[in-house]
Amino acid sequence: MAKKKNKTNRNKNVDPSEIPAYVRFANPDYDTRPYEWEGWGLVIRHIRLFTDMDQAIFGRLVKGYNRGQIARYETEQAEPPIDFWSKLSMMFGLNINWIFTGKGLPYTFDHADSEERKRFYRWERLKDEKENFMQDLYGH
Numbered sequence: 001m002a003k004k005k006n007k008t009n010r011n012k013n014v015d016p017s018e019i020p021a022y023v024r025f026a027n028p029d030y031d032t033r034p035y036e037w038e039g040w041g042l043v044i045r046h047i048r049l050f051t052d053m054d055q056a057i058f059g060r061l062v063k064g065y066n067r068g069q070i071a072r073y074e075t076e077q078a079e080p081p082i083d084f085w086s087k088l089s090m091m092f093g094l095n096i097n098w099i100f101t102g103k104g105l106p107y108t109f110d111h112a113d114s115e116e117r118k119r120f121y122r123w124e125r126l127k128d129e130k131e132n133f134m135q136d137l138y139g140h
Contacts, residue, residue, distance in 0.1 A: 014112045019093035020120070024050040025106035037102030041076035047092055048074070051120075052127070061123055062087050090116035 016022040024046060025035050037043070048058045048070070055074075059065035062084065065073075072078035089096050090111040098106045111117060 014109050016107070018112070019107050019109070020047065020051065020091075021093040021095070021107035035106075037098075037106075039076060040099050041074050043094070043099050044070070044080075044088070045074040047088070047094070051124075061120065062091065087116055090114040091120045093117070 017027070035046075048055065051058070053061065054067070055070040056067040059067060059070045065084065069078070069080075073080045073084070085096060085099065088094055089099075089108070091114070093107045093109070093111070095105055095108045098104045
């Protein structure tokens with residue numbers, strides 16, 4: 001009889017607070033108001049606002065998108081290509097099924113060690129360092 005291999009979740013040790021989509025859409029401690037899914041355009045907008053980015057910076061961080069494209073995606077005047085969704089999913093831990101239907105969990109543990117996620121956290125660290133520098137400089 002062949003021995004069954006134990007399948008382990010390779011992302012089992014990932015802390016959900018390390019997944020931006022979990023923090024924004026599923027964490028009751030983040031916001032007291034429940035998130036009402038109203039379409040993929042608002043998901044993009046809420047992720048962008050949660051990370052405190054304007055449309056131009058957000059497009060550059062996702063790589064290859066300009067301010068106008070992000071604005072059209074947020075208002076659902078244009079549909080983003082699959083590459084955009086793939087990058088967004090890996091970067092912020094978004095569940096693609098949830099983005100399009102509002103069903104299931106808004107976040108996923110997949111891609112926890114992706115280059116896109118690492119790029120986002122590098123941006124976050126730089127942003128925090130800049131804020132700390134400005135506070136030290138102006139004493140606020």
